[in-house]
Amino acid sequence: MHTQIPGFSLEEYQQRLARVRAAMLTQDIQTLIVHDPANIAWLTGYDGWSFYTPQVAVVTMAGEPLWFGRQMDANGARRTVWLQEENIHWYPDYYVMNPPMNAMEYLANQLLKPRDWAYGRIGLEMDSCYFPPSSWLALCDNLPDAELVDASALVNWCRAVKSDTELRYMRIAARIVERMHAAALEMIEPGLPKHLLVAEIYRVAMEGHDGHFGDYPSMVPMLPSGPDASAPHLTWDERPFCRDQGTFFELAGCHRRYHCILSRTIYLGRPTDNFLRAEEALNAGLEAGLAAAQPGNRCADVANALNAALARHGFDREGARCGYPIGLGYPPDWGEQSMSLRNTDNTLLKPGMTFHFMPGLWLEDWGMETTESIVITENGAEPLCNYPRRLFVKH
């Protein structure tokens, strides 16, 4: 039934399942219910914009996972997952946005109980978007013989070290985001309404690279200018770019749901001292952080190296984290929600881990971003993009 081009070998999916089962054993979890769309995709291959209604993957210690979603999405599962037909299950449409009915009640009674999966320790992603309290209460009410335990980010942590195929997709995403930045730099000028530049960024993002399609990134382009750049997450409207303002572009290329993110700042006119100081500080900070991003070092070492360099240049990010793991993602987040590059995270770096190292500076009435997406290799951090690391100036 698989009409889409499979993204990964069956062997790779089995290796992922083995990793998840090892983590389940460590936490003494017999049944894992996965709501996070990125985790569902990573385990089953499922890909579709259907996560606005409940859908899960169920993993136990043997056999294939189950895919469970809305009736009309079962055909989408048949076309994208590697599972046998017998492991694709759906709930009727009257469970959709029709309180007090809840699809998790159907899951518990129609799927888990008949399989003897309704007791023991059942792991749930208690910290996940797409798992609202109403669904949790429905599971509690309908699984009275189970111990429901928090398995937040259990699968996310299993995704940290990337396979060769995953890295291949991320390198395609890197080529895409390089082209998006080049297009922005070429087109930007004072007076240009911002949404027309966004139109071109999207066109290039979807055009992809070398015949490989561009997929939708998990976040939209963020490109605030002037005082709006004091905030990291503003999007766009029809106001024009202005002379004597900086704009940072936080953009991601995406291929088969795998992301590569890159931020650069463009100043129209002669940069103020603030921007020149920030350029120097960010470049020193990025170099220091990249040098610390060695296997065996900790996430905290990268953050500390960055922060020390920024402090020498008079900048203080007030404890904001400076990066997060990236890879497979669905909206609203292209981060993997496991570790963080911050001074309290002692996770050891391993070859194959991938991060967006992002020391954005968001000050009172201006801001600047220069970032790198990296893969940890035996020999240290390798930036995925090949794009000049500097403040761009257009007169």
Add this chain to the structure above:
Amino acid sequence: MHTQIPGFSLEEYQQRLARVRAAMLTQDIQTLIVHDPANIAWLTGYDGWSFYTPQVAVVTMAGEPLWFGRQMDANGARRTVWLQEENIHWYPDYYVMNPPMNAMEYLANQLLKPRDWAYGRIGLEMDSCYFPPSSWLALCDNLPDAELVDASALVNWCRAVKSDTELRYMRIAARIVERMHAAALEMIEPGLPKHLLVAEIYRVAMEGHDGHFGDYPSMVPMLPSGPDASAPHLTWDERPFCRDQGTFFELAGCHRRYHCILSRTIYLGRPTDNFLRAEEALNAGLEAGLAAAQPGNRCADVANALNAALARHGFDREGARCGYPIGLGYPPDWGEQSMSLRNTDNTLLKPGMTFHFMPGLWLEDWGMETTESIVITENGAEPLCNYPRRLFVKH
């Protein structure tokens, strides 16, 4: 501090607040905590892609709402909300993805308790994406003197009848989605890799209409072909369009977060009998449903009129709902998650309500969509788009 162009008058925000307070009174709720990004935006004006970390609006019976989010997003709030600075509050960055810390603990202890808002009945959106069980438990643990009650969709229901300004934005979105469909029809041909058409659809979507910017729709283009069109929510890859296949395009134009959605199907070659039968059935069903979409009729009347017409043509949608309210939205959903066009929903239709009336047909190995976004007027249903309602054929 408002650097963005305000989308609505202060008076309109005050009217919205009054509507929400009336609903709170009915449910005996003293304090309402709002997690849904669309509801936060509707109440406060806040707009940014920051909903991947916790953020809320808090509404009580007097004064302005509070905006509460991540430290780095407070500047984004200052630039988009209508609230006074004293009502913008933030939690430190170490609360972000750093379990067991939870921003809701900070909200309860640092904001609600000092204001005497930590007792009585507190309403929560128990059914909302962006409110995970971990956040609910943090509120339960830290608000021992309050009665936490379900206020799911309380604000969503208040959004149902649109103001003139909201309808103006939706009509701009309608012009945008008409242009997106025209671009798809012009460009599609056998052999064209699908992602190149997506690139053009996005370009047109962002280009907007008549100087009004295109905003990002809450869902991405869905345009499955051939047997993939048996599933409603598949996206795209680099496979080409093929002769003798149908593709449906479910697309939305968006302006200032307000949506207008339209689906049409394009067949490359000579349509099979299935498609011709579906065209006839869907047009009859849409006409019957539109005729029933009168003020004073119920949501169920629209669904029943559609289903009866489809049945006469031999089609059965197996109880799937055939529409939902639309307007302001954030990913993952452009629906408003209050009522549904389905045979069990007895909500009365009122002038100013807006729906995506969407009787998609997803069969075993093919599918077709023809839909309309409508506003209920005193005189019946008015389609927001002016686009031919038929199966398009390209030889």
